[in-house]
Amino acid sequence: MVCFTGINIFAQGADMTHFEMEFSRLDATFVERREILEIVRDSGITGIGDFYHNALVTLLQRMPDVRTSAEQYAANASARILAQGLGAEAHTAAASELWRTVQQFDVAMGHNDGLVMQDALTALGQVDGRHYIPHIAQRLTDLNTQIIADVETRRRVQRAVVGAVNALETFGDPAGFRPVFFASIGGYERAIQNRASIALPYLADDPGDIIGDIIRDPSVPPAAKYAAWREMLRTRAPDESKARVAAIALATGWTFMTNNPALQRDLRSMRISAIDTIRILGVADETVYANLERSYRNNFVSTAPDFEEIRRTVAALSAIGSDEAVDILMGFLRELHGRRRVGPWGIRERRVFEWVVPALGATGTQSQEVRFLLTTIQRSGDYTGAEQAWARNALSALGQ
16 A cells, blocks of 8 residues: 555655655554655655655654564664665755764664664765764774674674765865774775775875874874875875974884884884985974984994985985085094094995995085095095095085
C-alpha cells in the first residue's frame, strides 16, 4: 500500500505529507520506517530536505525503543539514508540533528559499525555545519590516539575517520589540519592514510604555524615531526614560511633528546632536509646560524661523525653568504688551520678542509681576514700541494 501510494504522490508533484505521516506513526516499526525511506530514496526525487530532516528528528526520538538486532539494523539503514539525503540536499537546518546522529551512532558504542557515523560526519560537511568543526576535529584526534589491536574494531574506527576527514576537507578550515595530518600518518590502512593526505592541501594553503607547532611539540615523536616537515615541503606555502619552518625543524633536530637509534635517524634526516631548504630559501630566523654551527661541530667532534651533514651544512653557509655565515665558515677554517700546524690532522680534518676552503671562496666575501688566511695556507709548507691549490682556487674565486 505504501509503495502504491508513494508512486502516486511522486507523480502528483512530490507532496511528502503522506510519507511524513507514515514515518512518524507511533506504531510504525523500524523496518517499516526503513522501507518508507528506501521508497523515497529510490524515487530519485529532490528538493525534500525538510522531509529528511523531520524524519531524522523522528528517528532519533525513537532510538530508545530499539530492542532487537533486526531493529538496530533497520535503524542504522534508515540513519544512513537520511544522512546521505540531507547531505545531497545540503540542508543546513539539519546540522544539529546530524551531530546528534554522530553521537548516537558513535563507534565508541560497540554495536555501531561506523557506517552511520561516517555518513553523518560527511553530511555535516555538505550541509556546512561549521559550528561543529571543533567537535569533529576533537573526535578525530581522539580516534587517532586510540591503540586498537582488534581487526573489526579498527575497521569500524576507520570508517568514522573517513567521515571526519570528509567533513573537515569540505569545510576547508585550518582547524582540521592537525588531526587530519595525524590521520595521514596514523595506524590505519594505507587507503585511509592516503585519503587524509589528499585532504590536507584543502585545509590550509600555508599551514606553517600549525606544522611548526607539531615539530616543536615535545609529545610528538621524531618520525611524526619529520613527516610534518615533509608535509610542509609539499604545501603551497610561500618560501618565507617554508624557510621559517625549516629553522624550527633544524633547531628541534638538535633539542629533542633520545638515545633510540631509529629516532635519532629521523631527527638526522629532518635536520639534513631542513639544511638543504635553508641553503635554497635562505635564513628566516637568526637561530639558524647557531644551529648550522651546531650541525657542524657536533658531528666534527663525534666519534662517528656524519660527514654528509657536515658537507651540507658547509654548503648551506656558503650559499647564504652573509657576514654571519662567512664568520662561521672562517671559524671552521681557523680551527682546521690550527690542527694542520700542531695536530691532530687526519682523514676527518682533510675531508672537511676540502669542503670549507672552496665554500669560503664561493661566498664572494670581501673579508680581508679570509683572504689573509687563505693566502697563508696557499704559501705554507705545512700543507700539501693539493691543499694549497684549494686555497689558491678559493682566492681566485674571490678575485685575488
